[in-house]
Structure formats: structure tokens, C-alpha cells
Amino acid sequence: MLTIGKRDKETLLDPLFRAGRGFYALIGVLIVIMGWGLFMYIRQIVLGLGVTGMDRPAYWGIYMVNFIFFIGISHAGTLISAILRVTQAEWRRPITRIAEAITAFALVVGTLQIFFDLGRPDRVLYLFWYGRLQSPLLWDAVSVTAYFLGSLTYLYLPIIPDVALLRDNLPADAPAWRERLYAIMALGWRGNRTQWIRLEKTIAVMAVLIIPVAISVHTVISWILATTVQPGWHSTVFGPYFVVGAIFSGIGALFIAMTLARRVMHLEAYITDRQYRNLGYIFITMSAIWFYFTYAEYMTLAAGQGAAEFPILASKLWGAFSPGFWAMVLAMVVAFVVLVFPLILPNSWRKYRIFNPRFTLASAVAFGLAMLLLQVPETEDALAGLSLGLSPIALKIIALVAGVLFIVSILPWLKRHLIDAMVIASGLVLIGMWLERWNIIVPTMVSPRLAPSSWYTPTLTEWSLFAASIALFIFMFALFFKVVPAVSVWEVREGRVIDHVHSQEIMPMPEPSLPARGAMRRSLEETEPTY
Amino acid sequence: MPKWSMVIDLEKCVACQGCSIACRMENNTPVATPEEAWDGREIRWNDVFPMPRAEVGDYPNTKTHYMTRPCMHCENPPCIKVCPVQATFIDEEGLVRQNYDRCIGCRYCTVACPYAVRYFNWYAPEWNPTIEQHLNPQEVSSGSGDREGPAVRPKGVVEKCTYCIQRLDNARQRAEAEDRDFRPDEYVPACVETCTGKARFFGDMDNPDSTVSKLAKSERAFALLEEVGTHPKTIYLQEGE
Amino acid sequence: MNFPMDEPLFQFLYWIINTPGVGGIVVAVETILIVIAVSLSLRWIKRGADAPEREQFAYPTPALHHYEPKRRGFGGL
Incomplete structure (x- = not known):
């Protein structure tokens, strides 16, 4: 019989057995979206892939973008929690479970994209029956299989003591299926010393093993593109570039998931500012590395001016794909500003008049107006008076200045609202990373070397399956955390003891090397420092 | 073992698109609706298209360069290396073949x-009733029982130019029936047979005396996109200026 | 210079990467190995419950690793 404190039981275990109206409404909405997606998918199977927007030469589209995106998100979990476990970062404890769950579910959703993309889903088993190891798709099958099985194990191992705790602390009115489920999942967990030592050893080994597997997964995905000779893909930097992007978007997904879990399940006492601050530092690092790789990738293309490569780069920088490309850059830059600038904002900001809500509102209005006027075609006489005779250049400068002032003036707010700032940055990063994959796949696809260039616009089918994929991801998440606590209970309790012990330690002052009085100096020189 | 190869003399090509039509009739290529064609989904194993930035000169004295393009049947084909199920493969005679019963439709080879000589069946193929009665009934099975060549493709698989591999089978069978050795000049793809300007040549590259071997040594000979290292066996002869 | 494809070693390696079905076998072997390894570890953890130790802990601390438990019969629970 394992015991748990009253407060932990009330916040972590008891809500698993209660479901409010909001929960059922969410599940209902998600099922509707998934049902619509299923209908569109069956329609696609019956009619053929012609219902998508893909064509020749744009043979891959949003399904492939989503495949890379979701597998990328899956790096949140296992990689982050494994690295933090290996480095014994104490603050990791309340968020490892959520991170590991993201991994398992994002992998399921990501693999599903392959089914959406196949022309003959009925022959999917040929991938194994006739699997040829030379194809990068098989490398992917090998590494994703290892990663999926590994992350499931890695998710399950720390759950064992928690379900044993649940098994021993079931409310009186708990349904019988839960009793059975927890009893099976607990694997006869008794919590004696030998079991704990064995469990912790297994987790430690798994944490080390899963890191190279996780890195291999996104490297191999990048090699699907990089091993072809297509312009813009045939790049050596793609392996690390994709891994960094994957971890980057994974942390973004983790921030959003843990904030939602914190709000919905009232975990404020467990997931605190400490987690946000420390994970935020990793987020900033990944952001900087991402900028570095993006710059390295595009700079070499620009400097080389390859006959096939340069038109594709040009289509991103100022051609047909420039809106998506610059939206990606803007999202990433703003995310970086939101993450970093509140940290370096001096505490004396209160002195400056620029930081007040009225100024924020004014600059936002100015930015909006300038952007709106920029959209007005110059030939529209009726609206010509609106632009006050300002040239487009002037409007652009006004928009830029107003935009920068807007961001500057909300910095104090961001500084006070750390968690909101992290969520804003995460949302921007997720959008930016999705656009990054789009900017890698689609521009190369629509302008190959020989075929006449074409255009690719996703159709309703593709958007529906995208929405259904996100719904499925949230659905699995919502159901899972009605069965298993969102916070690893035993790890948090262990962490509490460790924190308590650390708080007992008294940090000594440093030895003064130049004491104020000459009388003390001699006595200090005679005694050796103890450390 | 012959190495099949094609030489196309662009100087002689009149861009009549006869090769494209002959190929379509020979190989049962489905007909795309105008809307589908506008979306870039028409299937032309042998395509004839104007070169990018092809128009030279001032109106009215302009000139357009055309390119006619079957499969290159590369000696180092990027498509077969990425196929996860060996639905596309290169055989001993250098033909890059496509097995419609094996293809899973991942479109990695097309990418x-x-x-861009590989085409995908976005929908199930359709013909108008008259053409449907006159489809080429041949199905090259190459022993394994899998459909190849002109066999009507199901939806969701990739298809491509085969150098009319069924004609090679027919020529071999004829030679066998007549109890004599097969001669490489008995096998000619439909596009080569039909070519108006006699711009296309076909034959055995391994034989130094064949027409294609001699033409391939011409000063005008070049291969498309030589820089990507695919070593095409479809070789072009440059237009003189 | 051409790649030495006539070496038996390289022919064998090419056979491995080019033969349909070998990929499936690799994935199958990999899956089986991982499942066996995971099942064995889980069994090992489960068997830990049979150790003759009285105390049960709802959570560990680092001190648990150096702790000498009172070894008594399992029936004494």
C-alpha cells in the first residue's frame, strides 16, 4: 500500500476520476473534426489523390510538410526530458511526463501523414515485405520504429510507480475497468528498494539510448530530401539543420502543452516560473542556432548562384514564395525578441514614458493603418485621399517604426507575464517552423530543372486532414491525461526532498583576502582556507 | 547483352509531336481532361515542350527551340535508388522499368x-469509348506476373517511358518462333518508328558499329543535365546555329 | 577510377541494400530485439518485488541506493 499526501492526491490523482462539461465538449468537438477528416480521407481513397492540390512537378505537398512538422514536434519530449535527466536538471521533474507524451502522440500523428500521402495505402505493407534498404524511406522506417518503441517505453517506465499509487488510492466510486487497468499497468509494483533501484537504472539507460535515436530520426528525414539531386535540397547542412529545427519546434509545443495542462488541471503549484525560465534559456539557445543554420543554408546558396538553385532561392526571397518566407523570418525574429528582450530590459524602465499602455495602443493603431494603406492599390482614386499623399516608402517606414515601437512598449508587460510571453513565442515558433518546412518542400517542388514550373495550392481535403491531425493529437493528449497524472508524482516528491535538503545547506561567505584591520590579516594568513 | 540507347537529333526535330501521340497510342496513356491538364496532371511519357526562354529574335523574326523528351534511362538513375519497394529498377539491358503491381504510390521517384519524366495517376484512368476499344492489350509481365509496360495502370501508381519494352519482347518472341537469333535492330520504340523528320535513332550502345554508338561520338552529342551525374542513355544532338 | 564493385564484400553489401525484403527483415529484427529487451527489463523490474524487503516507498531519494534494508522473510509483511 503506497501512500500519498492529501494535497498531492487532491490536485494530481482525484481530477482523473472527474470530468466536467468542458471536457466532454472538447472531446465532442475533436471527434467531429476527426470524423470530417476521416470522411475526406475515405473520399480521397475512393477518388484518388487527384482531390489534393498536388500535380506534376509538385508531387509532394502539405502531407509531407506535416509529416516533417509532427515528427519534429515529437523531439520535444524524449530528447528534452532525456537530456535533462542525464544532466540531472532538477527542475525537469514536473514537465517530463508531458514532454514524453508529446513524443509518443506526435509520432503517431506524423506516421499517419505517410498514409495520407500514399497513392496506394492498401499496399503499405509492401514497405516491409519488399523493403529495400537503399531507399531513405526505409532508413526512416528503421529509425522511426526504434524511436517509437523507445519513447513508448520511456513514457511507460516512470508511469509504473504512479499507476501503482493510483491502484492503491482509488476513490470508492472508481469504475471497475480503471481498477483492472491500473493493476495491469502497475506490473505488481510494490515499491521496495530493489524495485526502485532497478527502475531508476532502466530509466537512466533508456535516457542515454534514446538521445542518438532521436537525433537519427530527424537526420534521416532530412536525408529523404538531401539525398536527391533536386536544387535546394541537395545540402550537407540539412541533417543538423532539421534536428535543431525539430528540437526548437518541440520546445514550442512543450511550452504550449504544459501551459494548457497547468491552467486546465490547476498545476500552478507544480509547474512554476522556474520551469518556464530554465526551459526558456534552452529555447533561446535553439532559436539562435536555428538562425545560424538558416543563414548558413541560404547564404551558401546565394553566394553560389547555381543555375538551378538560385531561381528557387530568388522565389523565396522576392518571388512567389516571399510572403511565406518573410512570414517565417518575421515570426522567428519576433519570437526571439519576445524571449530575449524582457530579460535584458533594465529595471529602470519605469522612468521612460514610452512604456505605457496608451503608447502601445497608439503604435499598434499606426502600424495597422500603415499596413492597411499599403494594401490600397495606387490606382484607386476613391481611396487615394486616405493615404494623405504618403508614398509607399514612407508608409513602409511608418509601419516599421510603429511595429518596433509596439514591441518595445509591450516589453514590460512581457517581463511581468513570463508565462504568457513564452506561450506567445511558442506559438510564433510553431507557425514559423511549419512555414520553414513549407519553404523547403514546396518551392523546390514547383520549379524543377526541366519541367515547366507549376503552382501548388492545398485543397480542402488537405486542410481537413491537417485539422484532423491536430485534433487527433489533442484528443490523445486529453484522454491520456484522464488516465495518468500529468505530473510524474514520484519524481516530484523525490525532487521536493532534494530541494528541502539543499535549502538546509548554508552557503558560506567567500574568504576576504584583504580584511579591513591589520590585526585580522595575520590570523587569516595562518589558517588555511578549508576549501 | 545489348545496352539500349536512343539518340535524338534536335536539328532534324520539327516539333510535330508525332512521337508523343505514337507513344500515347502504343502505351495506353490515359487522357487528361482540360482542367486536369491545366493543373499540370496530363501524362506524356514522351513530352514535346518549348525550352525555357526559348524565343529568340524580334517579332516577326522569332524562333523557338523545342525539346522532345522521353525517359533518359540513366545508367545511374536517381529514381531507382530511392524506391523503397523496388517497383522501379534497371534491368540488365539498361532499361529503367516500372512495376505497377508493386508501386505503393509514395512518389519519391517522381520527386x-x-x-520529371515520371508521372503519377492522380485518378483512375479514363478514355473515351472509342479509344477504350482500341487499347493496346499487351501486358509485359517479365516472368513475375506483375504488370509493366503498356498494361492499363490502376490509380495511385507511378508510370513512365519504357522505351516500349513490349516491342522488345515481341521481337524476341518472333525471333524465337522463327528459330533464329534476335538482332538488336529488330527492336524499335514507337516514337522512333513514327518520327516525321527521322530525328530519332535507336539501337545497341554496346555495339561500336551501331548507328547510336556512332552518333553518340558526334561533336554535337550531349546529354541533358550532365551535371547531376545520371549518365543518360538518351543522347541529344545539338541544333546548329 | 571506378568503384571496386567486383570485390565480393561490396557485392554483398550492395545485395543487402538492393534486395527487396531485406529492409523489412531489418525492421522486423529491430522490432523483435527492442520488444525482447523491453520485456526483459520490465520483467526484471517486476521481479524486484520478490526481494525479501519489508519497506515500501512511494517515492525514492538518492539515499535509497546506499541504504541497507532490513532483510526479513517476505511473509513478515
Whole structure:
């Protein structure tokens, strides 16, 4: 019989057995979206892939973008929690479970994209029956299989003591299926010393093993593109570039998931500012590395001016794909500003008049107006008076200045609202990373070397399956955390003891090397420092 | 073992698109609706298209360069290397073949081909009733029972130019029936047979005396996108200026 | 210079990467190995419950690793 404190039981275990109206409404909405997606998918199977927007030469589209995106998100979990476990970062404890769950579910959703993309889903088993190891798709099958099985194990191992705790602390009115489920999942967990030592050893080994597997997964995905000779893909930097992007978007997904879990399940006492601050530092690092790789990738293309490569780069920088490309850059830059600038904002900001809500509102209005006027075609006489005779250049400068002032003036707010700032940055990063994959796949696809260039616009089918994929991801998440606590209970309790012990330690002052009085100096020189 | 190869003399090509039509009739290529064609989904194993930035000169004295493009049947094909199920493969005679019963429709080969000669069946193929009665009934099975060549493709698989591989089978069978050795000049793809300007040549590259071997040594000979290292066996002869 | 494809070693390696079905076998072997390894570890953890130790802990601390438990019969629970 394992015991748990009253407060932990009330916040972590008891809500698993209660479901409010909001929960059922969410599940209902998600099922509707998934049902619509299923209908569109069956329609696609019956009619053929012609219902998508893909064509020749744009043979891959949003399904492939989503495949890379979701597998990328899956790096949140296992990689982050494994690295933090290996480095014994104490603050990791309340968020490892959520991170590991993201991994398992994002992998399921990501693999599903392959089914959406196949022309003959009925022959999917040929991938194994006739699997040829030379194809990068098989490398992917090998590494994703290892990663999926590994992350499931890695998710399950720390759950064992928690379900044993649940098994021993079931409310009186708990349904019988839960009793059975927890009893099976607990694997006869008794919590004696030998079991704990064995469990912790297994987790430690798994944490080390899963890191190279996780890195291999996104490297191999990048090699699907990089091993072809297509312009813009045939790049050596793609392996690390994709891994960094994957971890980057994974942390973004983790921030959003843990904030939602914190709000919905009232975990404020467990997931605190400490987690946000420390994970935020990793987020900033990944952001900087991402900028570095993006710059390295595009700079070499620009400097080389390859006959096939340069038109594709040009289509991103100022051609047909420039809106998506610059939206990606803007999202990433703003995310970086939101993450970093509140940290370096001096505490004396209160002195400056620029930081007040009225100024924020004014600059936002100015930015909006300038952007709106920029959209007005110059030939529209009726609206010509609106632009006050300002040239487009002037409007652009006004928009830029107003935009920068807007961001500057909300910095104090961001500084006070750390968690909101992290969520804003995460949302921007997720959008930016999705656009990054789009900017890698689609521009190369629509302008190959020989075929006449074409255009690719996703159709309703593709958007529906995208929405259904996100719904499925949230659905699995919502159901899972009605069965298993969102916070690893035993790890948090262990962490509490460790924190308590650390708080007992008294940090000594440093030895003064130049004491104020000459009388003390001699006595200090005679005694050796103890450390 | 012959190495099949094609030489196309662009100087002689009149861009009549006869090769494209002959190919379509020979190989049962489905007909795309105008809307589908506008979306870039028409299937032309042998395509004839104007070169990018092809128009030279001032109106009215302009000139357009055309390119006619079957499969290159590369000696180092990027498409077969990426196929996860060996639905596309290169045989001993250098033909890059496509097995419709094996293809899973992942379209990795279509993405990997720098020449964009591979086509995907977005929908189930359709013909108007008259053409449907006159489809080429041949199905090259190459022993394994899998459909290849002109066999009507199901929806969701990739298809491509085969150098009319069924004609090679027919020529071999004829030679066998007549109890004599097969001669490489008995096998000619439909596009070569039909070519108006006699711009296309076909034959055995391994034989130094064959027409294609001699033409391939010409000063005008070049291969498309030589820089991507695919070593095409479809070789072009440059237009003189 | 051409790649030495006539070496038996390289022919064998090419056979491995080019033969349909070998990929499936690799994935199958990999899956089986991982499942066996995971099942064995889980069994090992489960068997830990049979150790003759009285105390049960709802959570560990680092001190648990150096702790000498009172070894008594399992029936004494």
C-alpha cells in the first residue's frame, strides 16, 4: 500500500476520476473534426489523390510538410526530458511526463501523414515485405520504429510507480475497468528498494539510448530530401539543420502543452516560473542556432548562384514564395525578441514614458493603418485621399517604426507575464517552423530543372486532414491525461526532498583576502582556507 | 547483352509531336481532361515542350527551340535508388522499368527524377469509348506476373517511358518462333518508328558499329543535365546555329 | 577510377541494400530485439518485488541506493 499526501492526491490523482462539461465538449468537438477528416480521407481513397492540390512537378505537398512538422514536434519530449535527466536538471521533474507524451502522440500523428500521402495505402505493407534498404524511406522506417518503441517505453517506465499509487488510492466510486487497468499497468509494483533501484537504472539507460535515436530520426528525414539531386535540397547542412529545427519546434509545443495542462488541471503549484525560465534559456539557445543554420543554408546558396538553385532561392526571397518566407523570418525574429528582450530590459524602465499602455495602443493603431494603406492599390482614386499623399516608402517606414515601437512598449508587460510571453513565442515558433518546412518542400517542388514550373495550392481535403491531425493529437493528449497524472508524482516528491535538503545547506561567505584591520590579516594568513 | 540507347537529333526535330501521340497510342496513356491538364496532371511519357526562354529574335523574326523528351534511362538513375519497394529498377539491358503491381504510390521517384519524366495517376484512368476499344492489350509481365509496360495502370501508381519494352519482347518472341537469333535492330520504340523528320535513332550502345554508338561520338552529342551525374542513355544532338 | 564493385564484400553489401525484403527483415529484427529487451527489463523490474524487503516507498531519494534494508522473510509483511 503506497501512500500519498492529501494535497498531492487532491490536485494530481482525484481530477482523473472527474470530468466536467468542458471536457466532454472538447472531446465532442475533436471527434467531429476527426470524423470530417476521416470522411475526406475515405473520399480521397475512393477518388484518388487527384482531390489534393498536388500535380506534376509538385508531387509532394502539405502531407509531407506535416509529416516533417509532427515528427519534429515529437523531439520535444524524449530528447528534452532525456537530456535533462542525464544532466540531472532538477527542475525537469514536473514537465517530463508531458514532454514524453508529446513524443509518443506526435509520432503517431506524423506516421499517419505517410498514409495520407500514399497513392496506394492498401499496399503499405509492401514497405516491409519488399523493403529495400537503399531507399531513405526505409532508413526512416528503421529509425522511426526504434524511436517509437523507445519513447513508448520511456513514457511507460516512470508511469509504473504512479499507476501503482493510483491502484492503491482509488476513490470508492472508481469504475471497475480503471481498477483492472491500473493493476495491469502497475506490473505488481510494490515499491521496495530493489524495485526502485532497478527502475531508476532502466530509466537512466533508456535516457542515454534514446538521445542518438532521436537525433537519427530527424537526420534521416532530412536525408529523404538531401539525398536527391533536386536544387535546394541537395545540402550537407540539412541533417543538423532539421534536428535543431525539430528540437526548437518541440520546445514550442512543450511550452504550449504544459501551459494548457497547468491552467486546465490547476498545476500552478507544480509547474512554476522556474520551469518556464530554465526551459526558456534552452529555447533561446535553439532559436539562435536555428538562425545560424538558416543563414548558413541560404547564404551558401546565394553566394553560389547555381543555375538551378538560385531561381528557387530568388522565389523565396522576392518571388512567389516571399510572403511565406518573410512570414517565417518575421515570426522567428519576433519570437526571439519576445524571449530575449524582457530579460535584458533594465529595471529602470519605469522612468521612460514610452512604456505605457496608451503608447502601445497608439503604435499598434499606426502600424495597422500603415499596413492597411499599403494594401490600397495606387490606382484607386476613391481611396487615394486616405493615404494623405504618403508614398509607399514612407508608409513602409511608418509601419516599421510603429511595429518596433509596439514591441518595445509591450516589453514590460512581457517581463511581468513570463508565462504568457513564452506561450506567445511558442506559438510564433510553431507557425514559423511549419512555414520553414513549407519553404523547403514546396518551392523546390514547383520549379524543377526541366519541367515547366507549376503552382501548388492545398485543397480542402488537405486542410481537413491537417485539422484532423491536430485534433487527433489533442484528443490523445486529453484522454491520456484522464488516465495518468500529468505530473510524474514520484519524481516530484523525490525532487521536493532534494530541494528541502539543499535549502538546509548554508552557503558560506567567500574568504576576504584583504580584511579591513591589520590585526585580522595575520590570523587569516595562518589558517588555511578549508576549501 | 545489348545496352539500349536512343539518340535524338534536335536539328532534324520539327516539333510535330508525332512521337508523343505514337507513344500515347502504343502505351495506353490515359487522357487528361482540360482542367486536369491545366493543373499540370496530363501524362506524356514522351513530352514535346518549348525550352525555357526559348524565343529568340524580334517579332516577326522569332524562333523557338523545342525539346522532345522521353525517359533518359540513366545508367545511374536517381529514381531507382530511392524506391523503397523496388517497383522501379534497371534491368540488365539498361532499361529503367516500372512495376505497377508493386508501386505503393509514395512518389519519391517522381520527386527524385531531375528530368520529371515520371508521372503519377492522380485518378483512375479514363478514355473515351472509342479509344477504350482500341487499347493496346499487351501486358509485359517479365516472368513475375506483375504488370509493366503498356498494361492499363490502376490509380495511385507511378508510370513512365519504357522505351516500349513490349516491342522488345515481341521481337524476341518472333525471333524465337522463327528459330533464329534476335538482332538488336529488330527492336524499335514507337516514337522512333513514327518520327516525321527521322530525328530519332535507336539501337545497341554496346555495339561500336551501331548507328547510336556512332552518333553518340558526334561533336554535337550531349546529354541533358550532365551535371547531376545520371549518365543518360538518351543522347541529344545539338541544333546548329 | 571506378568503384571496386567486383570485390565480393561490396557485392554483398550492395545485395543487402538492393534486395527487396531485406529492409523489412531489418525492421522486423529491430522490432523483435527492442520488444525482447523491453520485456526483459520490465520483467526484471517486476521481479524486484520478490526481494525479501519489508519497506515500501512511494517515492525514492538518492539515499535509497546506499541504504541497507532490513532483510526479513517476505511473509513478515
